[in-house]
Amino acid sequence: MLRTLLVLAILCTCAGAAEPSAVPGAADVDRYVALFNQDLYALDASGRVATPMTGAFDAPASDIARDVARSTWFSLLVFLPFLVLPQVLLIWIIFKYRRRNDGRAPATFMGNHKLELVWTAIPCVALVIVGIPMWDLLVKMEAPPADQRRDMVVEVRGKSFAWDYKYQRLGGDRPTRREDQFEIGQDVVGVQEPLxxxxDRRVILNLTSNDVNHAWWIPAFGVKKDTIKGRYTNIWFTPEKTGFYKGQCAELCGQGHGVMLISALVVEEADFDAWETVQRHRADTVRTWSVLSGTELDGAALEGAIADYLKKGDTPERRFALRFWVASNFASLARKPGELKGDALQAAIIARRSAVDKLMARTASPAGIVN
Ligand SMILES: [Cu+2]
Structure with missing residues (x-):
């Protein structure tokens, strides 16, 4: 009997270990903070911008960007001879037929109908050759895809001088009920959160504005669109490479236009699930953070805040969300100029994060969740 139980226990443990965990745990927190809390302004060790703003031509990151790059290179190839050839001819003629003081008079002539017809017709043909695929691409960019059932849909709202993202549909096989929508608001002055x-999941952006005209532009995706109050404009694309992409408001909109930055993070499906989880529990973590961000750490208040948070729901997802937001907020705080700096700040962060860890481990739920 004892042997059977032992074998069963070992089997269960092995099965548990082999199965990948769907919910990220405490060990994943720092990886996700590094992924989701990327610094728009970060410099590398040699003082250069850590993530430069890439373009559609040097690093296309979506299907639309690839099309834009291809058609632009094609038009450049077709038009390049019109730029180069006249200049080469001009320089050659200047030297070949220069005045030589040998008594010869230069020839004078006016007009040549045949030549004029040819040099009008050839550029016209070139324009048509370039125009047809360009027109096709413009129509494709303007027309929303016919079958949108599996697409992600996000409402983008420009405001002086930040962006709000409302996820109206998450795409894939996800539910599209109203209660599954959620909104990521931005501080008007503060860290701009990424979209x-x-x-590989197509996204449709429905863009509008709260005030003046703005324009949502991330060059690597090959899309740029005005956002206009009282009206919706649309763009769509399929991000094809994971990464952190930078953009900028592209419509002169006022005093803060220069800092109206845009960023987007393209992640794998599993990472998106983790991000969605932490967003859904974000509001509940605010109280714990307000205790942690005080100058003096109030142990009793922290214990109360964590206990209340877990009382509202003690699941591995909620525990992960609390750990994530604590770590993420500290990461943002460490970037802001404050009274504490460098090692002192790092020590304070480590101490406060471990206080949270200890309290959470102590507040193990009846189900035995200690993660
Ligand atoms: Cu602007």
């Missing part, structure tokens, strides 16, 4: 997208 988070899934690699």
């Amino acid at each position: 988070v997208l899934v690699k």
